[in-house]
Amino acid sequence: MNFFLVRFDDAVKAFTTALEFDSSNTMSRLLLASVLVRRNRFDEAGAEFKGVIATNPRSAPAYDGLAQVHLSLGRNREAALEAEKALAIDPGLQTSRYNRAMALIRDGHEEGRHALEEYQQRADELKSAEVRRNAIAELDRTASGFLSEKRPEKAIELLREATKTYPLLAAFHLKLGLIQSQLQLHQDAAQTFETMVQLKLDDFLVHRQLAREYEFLGNRESAQQQRVLYLQRYDAALQSNLNP
Numbered sequence: 001m002n003f004f005l006v007r008f009d010d011a012v013k014a015f016t017t018a019l020e021f022d023s024s025n026t027m028s029r030l031l032l033a034s035v036l037v038r039r040n041r042f043d044e045a046g047a048e049f050k051g052v053i054a055t056n057p058r059s060a061p062a063y064d065g066l067a068q069v070h071l072s073l074g075r076n077r078e079a080a081l082e083a084e085k086a087l088a089i090d091p092g093l094q095t096s097r098y099n100r101a102m103a104l105i106r107d108g109h110e111e112g113r114h115a116l117e118e119y120q121q122r123a124d125e126l127k128s129a130e131v132r133r134n135a136i137a138e139l140d141r142t143a144s145g146f147l148s149e150k151r152p153e154k155a156i157e158l159l160r161e162a163t164k165t166y167p168l169l170a171a172f173h174l175k176l177g178l179i180q181s182q183l184q185l186h187q188d189a190a191q192t193f194e195t196m197v198q199l200k201l202d203d204f205l206v207h208r209q210l211a212r213e214y215e216f217l218g219n220r221e222s223a224q225q226q227r228v229l230y231l232q233r234y235d236a237a238l239q240s241n242l243n244p
Contacts, residue, residue, distance in 0.1 A: 003031060011035045026052055026059065033065050042069045060090035067099040071106075079103035094122060136166065143175065152179055163195075170201040177209065186216040204233035 002011035015032035018025055033048035046069040052062040063086035070079035083100035086093050097119040104112030139162045146155035159176040166172060177192035190213040196202050197210070211226035 003035060008035050008039050012039070024055065026056055030059075030061055030065065033062075037065065037068060037072070040072075042072050045069050058089055060086045060093055060096070063089070064093055064096045064099070067096060067103070071099050071103055074106075076103040076107035080107065094119065094126070097122060136169065140171070140175075147179070152183055155179055156183075163192075168199060168201065170196060173199075173201060174206070181209070181213060181216075184216075186213045189213045190217060202233075204230050204237055207233055 002008070002014055012032065012035050015028050015035065018028040019032065022028070029048050029052050033045045033052070036042075036045035036048065046066060049062045049066040049069065052059050053066070056062065063082045067079045067082035067086060070076070070082060080100050080103040083096040083103065086096035087100070090096075097115070101112050101115035101119050104115055106112075139158065143155045143158050143162070146152065146158065156176060156179055159172055159179070162169075162172040163176060173192055173196045177189045177196070180186075180189035180192060190210060193202075193206055193210040193213060196206050207226045207230035211223045211230060214220075214223035214226060
């Protein structure tokens with residue numbers, strides 16, 4: 001809590017006490033080192049990061065932190081090397097990508113500019129992915145809200161638009177089909193589940209539900225075909241789980 005409240009001196013005391021009780025607590029040591037960096041106590045922070053690496057040589061955050069220490073002390077070559085080690089373990093670690101780029105730039109390497117562009121491109125991609133996730137979550141919450149308010153028609157309308165906006169997202173298709181089925185709109189539900197099959201968003205549960213829709217519609221032949229597909233997909237999924 002002191003760490004998040006920016007009470008760094010108190011945080012240092014707390015983490016130090018934690019390590020006295022359990023010196024193998026990697027998280028406490030990493031957080032202690034991070035606080036020491038913020039207090040510009042770089043040599044101490046570096047010692048803590050190295051301590052983590054000594055016991056856990058696959059700790060990407062430790063290499064990342066050590067790169068930050070070297071960068072702050074002007075040890076650009078060392079900073080780049082430690083950042084590269086962190087990225088080798090965790091390629092998604094953006095702080096290491098940035099530290100490496102800045103270290104290379106400060107050390108006069110042309111590669112640093114390309115590394116910085118790569119960092120920025122990755123940052124833009126992550127931002128776009130976050131915006132997409134938030135938009136999807138908001139659509140899902142709104143649709144669920146309509147259902148709780150007993151306004152399924154509005155939920156269907158919203159989900160239809162959602163499947164157009166995110167055609168390869170199975171969750172919206174599935175939710176739409178289940179609501180249509182509950183409202184006895186079996187022709188619409190069958191079409192929704194068939195769309196999932198055509199887009200290759202199907203699993204064995206989709207075929208089971210599609211078989212039910214065809215049964216409601218009196219199409220026994222199609223229902224039987226879907227039951228066979230359901231059993232085949234179910235068996236394949238079972239075998240996959242038994243033999244990972």
